Amino acid sequence: MTNLKAHSPAPADLEGDLASLRGDGARMAPHYPVPVRGAASPVPPSLIHGVTVPPGSARLLAAMSEYGD
Template identity: 80%
Template sequence: MTNLRVHAPAPADLEGGLASLRGDCARMAPHWAVPDRGTARPVPPSSIHGVRVPPGSARLLDAMSEYGD
């Protein structure tokens, strides 16, 4: 059987402020790999199908001035 080492996570500071959040992010950043940037290609409208938006979400977006007006 393999002996897996488990590191206890740092205690979460649920009442912390922005400084606490930034510290958490700084500790986590070295653990994340940055993917290579690929070039985004346009998608033809004919390829977009099967997207369904619930009526409640559509009404919500329609009522938001940034999206509907």
Template identity: 70%
Template sequence: MTNLKVQAPVPVDLEGDLASLPGDGARMAPHWAVHDRVTSRPVSPALIHGVNVPPASARLLEAMSDYGD
């Protein structure tokens, strides 16, 4: 197993705010691979059978207000 040591070029702000997001994204961007082009084909409606939601998740969502808590 390879042990890769990664050091941040600048101090990391663990209590970051929205202003720090562009810098965070710029530092992470070189690590992401970019594929040439991903094309998706349409799915036939006959293959879509619905969504199953666990009862606990359904209760959690039902208890939330419409605009978040």
């Protein structure tokens, strides 16, 4: 005979608050280990080439205020 009971790992409270979200993250964290790798080193500007920005995007970014204004 087949067991038809289903177990869902999802939280029962789908309208949870920040505390339940943090708890869900803490329970999932052991399942996704962080890969070991060294710190990234900065890339010298002389090695950055071939990047183009469309004029519309450049205007949009120029019109944006700085973060925290």
